[in-house]
Amino acid sequence: MPELPEVETTRRGIRPHLEGHRIVRLEVREPRLRWPVPDSLPQHLNGQQIRAVDRRGKYLLLRTDEGAAIVHLGMSGSLRLADPDASAMKHDHVQADLESGFCLRFNDPRRFGAWLWSENPETHPLLRDLGPEPLGPDFDGEHLFRLSRGRKAPVKTFIMDHHNVVGVGNIYATEALFMAGIHPGRVAGRVSLARYRNLAGAIRTILSEAIDMGGTTLRDFINTDGKPGYFKQSLRAYGRANLACITCAKPLKSIRLGQRATVFCVHCQR
DNA sequence: AGTTTAACCTGGGTGC
DNA sequence: TGCACCCAGGTTAAAC
Numbered sequence: 126m127p128e129l130p131e132v133e134t135t136r137r138g139i140r141p142h143l144e145g146h147r148i149v150r151l152e153v154r155e156p157r158l159r160w161p162v163p164d165s166l167p168q169h170l171n172g173q174q175i176r177a178v179d180r181r182g183k184y185l186l187l188r189t190d191e192g193a194a195i196v197h198l199g200m201s202g203s204l205r206l207a208d209p210d211a212s213a214m215k216h217d218h219v220q221a222d223l224e225s226g227f228c229l230r231f232n233d234p235r236r237f238g239a240w241l242w243s244e245n246p247e248t249h250p251l252l253r254d255l256g257p258e259p260l261g262p263d264f265d266g267e268h269l270f271r272l273s274r275g276r277k278a279p280v281k282t283f284i285m286d287h288h289n290v291v292g293v294g295n296i297y298a299t300e301a302l303f304m305a306g307i308h309p310g311r312v313a314g315r316v317s318l319a320r321y322r323n324l325a326g327a328i329r330t331i332l333s334e335a336i337d338m339g340g341t342t343l344r345d346f347i348n349t350d351g352k353p354g355y356f357k358q359s360l361r362a363y364g365r366a367n368l369a370c371i372t373c374a375k376p377l378k379s380i381r382l383g384q385r386a387t388v389f390c391v392h393c394q395r
Numbered sequence: 396a397g398t399t400t401a402a403c404c405t406g407g408g409t410g411c
Numbered sequence: 412t413g414c415a416c417c418c419a420g421g422t423t424a425a426a427c
Contacts, residue, residue, distance in 0.1 A: 128420060159403070159422080183421075200421055201405075216405085235404045237421060251422090278398065287422085294420060384400075386419085399427070409417080 127198040129259070129292030130335035132183045135204050139229060140178040142206050143187065147174045147224040155218040159199060159239045162219070169242050170194060170221065181246075182255050182291030192244035195251065199237030205230055256290045259328050264290055266322030273313040273321070282383040283313035284328070293328060295385045296363045297335070301327040303362035308394045309387050310380070334359070362388045 127135070151170045156162040173189040180186070185204075187194040198204070209228040213220065219231040219240055231240065243249040256272075257263035272289050273280075283289060285298050293301070302309045304327040307320055316324075338359070361371055366379035370390040379388050 131420080157404095197421080199404090200419070233404095234406065235419090235421095237404065276397075282398090285421095296420065383398095397427105399425105401425080402423085403421105405419105407418085409415105411413105411415090 127183060127200075127202065128294035128297055128335075129183055129332055130297075130338075132180055132185060132198060132292075133336050134339050135198070136178055136180050136185055139204055139206060142223070142225070142227050143175040143178050143229065145174065145176075147172065148221050149224050150222040152220045152222075153218070153240075154213070154220070155216075155236070158218065158233065158236050159197070160241065162240045163242055166194065166240060166242050181252055182258070182287055183294075184252060186246050188246075192242060193246040195239065195241040195243055195246055195249060196231070197239040199233060199235060199239065201235040202231065202233035202238035205232070254288055256286075256288050259290050259292055259325075259332055264325060264329075266318060266325040269321040269325055270316075270318045273316065276313040278313050279310045279382050280307060280313045280316055280324075281309035281385075281387060284324070285383070285385075290328070292332065296360070297328070297331050299363040299388055300331045300361060303389060303394060304331060306394055309382055309389050311395075362390070364388070 148170045149172070151167040153162050153166065169191065170189065173191065175187055175189060177188040178185065179188060183197060185196040187196060206227050207230050209222050213230070214232060216232050216234045217230050218233055221229040223229070231238070246252055257268065269284070269289065273283055276283060281298050281302055284293050284301070285295065299309070301324060305320065305324040307316065307324060362377060365377050366388050367376050369375070370377055370393060373390065373392045375390060375392045377388050378391050379386060381387060
């Protein structure tokens with residue numbers, strides 16, 4: 126599921142139930158996630174009040190006075206609020222019971238997600254070298270242009286590398302390149318400043334739209350309140366291989382770039 | 396140092 | 412029904 130809009134939607138969904146609330150019991154049912162869940166995680170969270178639920182790229186930070194739980198949803202993870210007495214579902218790997226009587230449940234069939242602990246998450250190796258937030262002030266066409274000089278990777282691979290900008294996954298990279306009219310296989314170092322300005326704008330627009338609509342729903346994504354997102358209906362290129370381009374009606378082409386499915390219009394994207 | 400590839404997993408869909 | 416195979420939102424770490 127989770128690209129940045131889904132993570133942000135999740136953050137907004139869980140935040141009111143976590144911020145200012147106390148965790149009374151953390152249960153790790155299955156510690157074998159992307160990395161083993163540290164044995165010390167319960168002792169860091171038990172009895173602590175959540176001070177903030179923040180997001181950095183696709184990482185969620187559950188902050189206490191002592192540090193933060195670093196949570197990643199991987200490919201198939203989701204967080205939802207539940208009644209702690211309701212029986213756990215298959216793949217509910219982590220559960221945080223709150224003093225309020227709610228509990229937060231982390232479900233992740235593929236176990237590519239993560240629950241880690243850091244006393245200073247900003248300096249954690251996973252967060253330290255991340256590029257700017259696409260919706261923040263440090264991201265624009267100049268930034269992409271500057272970082273891309275001399276780079277031979279395809280522009281799609283380049284914008285999906287979170288050292289360059291965070292939160293642009295396969296769906297939104299595909300969509301943004303379609304919107305900007307840029308061929309996804311074009312060498313990143315040979316894209317002009319004007320086109321990077323266009324692309325940065327497209328990335329911002331696409332992500333903002335998706336967040337406004339509550340995130341894309343694909344397969345196992347479920348919003349924290351259980352309602353699906355509605356962005357899938359507005360995808361212009363992703364998942365539309367061989368279907369007609371919405372601009373020129375020619376069939377969209379599908380290739381693989383960096384082992385990811387890549388759909389684009391040969392006619393509209395140069 | 397940049398780029399490519401393999402790996403971590405489960406489950407759903409397809410074709411025989 | 413069963414089985415073999417392919418595919419999927421992400422990201423690291425090893426290999427070139």
